[in-house]
Amino acid sequence: MKPLNVLLLDCSPRRGFSTSRHLTEQLLPALPAPSGQEIRVTKRNLGTEPLPAITASYAESLLLPVAEAKESHGAALALSDALIEELEQADMLWISTPVYNFTVPAVLKNWIDLVVRRDVTFVNTAEGKVGLLRDRPTFVAVTSGGAMFRDPPVQPDFFRPYLTAVLGVIGLKDIRFTHATGLAFAEVPRFAIEDQAARWLSEGALL
Template sequence: MTQTLLHIDSSARGTGSTSRQLSDRIVTQLAPAQVIRRDLADPLPQITEPWIGANFTPAADRDAAQRDLLALSDTLVDELRAADTIVIGTPIYNFTIPASLKAWIDLVCRVGLTFEYTPEGPRGLLAGKRVILAVASGGTQVGSEIDFATGYLRHVLGFIGLDEVQIIAADRLVQDMDAALVAANAQIDALAA
């Protein structure tokens, strides 16, 4: 049973967003005990040179300004750590993910916190969590050669240890919206908590 669920939405659309509707249905279907909500329509900052400098300064050596620069990133990492299940609603914009979701990824992929380097290569530190992607696209078929969103998300999430990723897609909505929504909703109905 899902105890704590992190629910992330990245569509720029507040209303009328298919990915938001799908992610909401997934959360309802899973009925977690606690939901942590992160709406990326509220823009996150881009990483900057001072942020990178703070990130690569050992924690014990950071000054107050550097700690302030990393505070949001620390919160986002804490949200990931607290969650048993992560639901990410994302549209496909121009064949890939929205910039808001990329900003979130940049803020949570942190050496020593969500991954580490070993003699065998990088190792994710967030293993044992379930991820469900609620993906919507107007014309891009999920899994096709022009879908640069879902392959990237699987890769980067796996990089931080989140390798149990399930995709629920309502794709090619402009071709047959009704069929795409029926298929996605059937997958949601079949989800086990």
């Protein structure tokens, strides 16, 4: 049986003490494969091996029709092509990340800038941008030091609306957020993460 391919974007620059990685370690292994397939994870360590920010050549290429862009800026598009292909191969996207300054870390933004490409992953129409990728489940395991995602809000949330909008542009609409927050105030952050992860699992967040 074909395995279920999960593309994991790991966005923390921290290694052993990363809270977002710990949250993902609690949740991802509990992922139920729809028909009992083996789960195969392809990991992009965006936090510890950051992608380069976009270049002038890449930005210029986005102004041109696709064929012309390939001809004159092919080298600058190679990384973007590879990342889009990697996403295309995935049955599921898993984003493991901290909140930085109320939104996504720059390393995740760099991935987004390389993957959201006119006439490749979305098209402009009179009604706005329309995604060209097939939808697939996207899980976001996100941690924060402070009180993010409270109702009423304690910190502004540019994280969930931004990711929802930008992934929606390329066709990824099925996005589920799980979070562990307030970790700067936890006596033992690992335990707080494990408690919050257990709660998400008991609420069926991965189903």
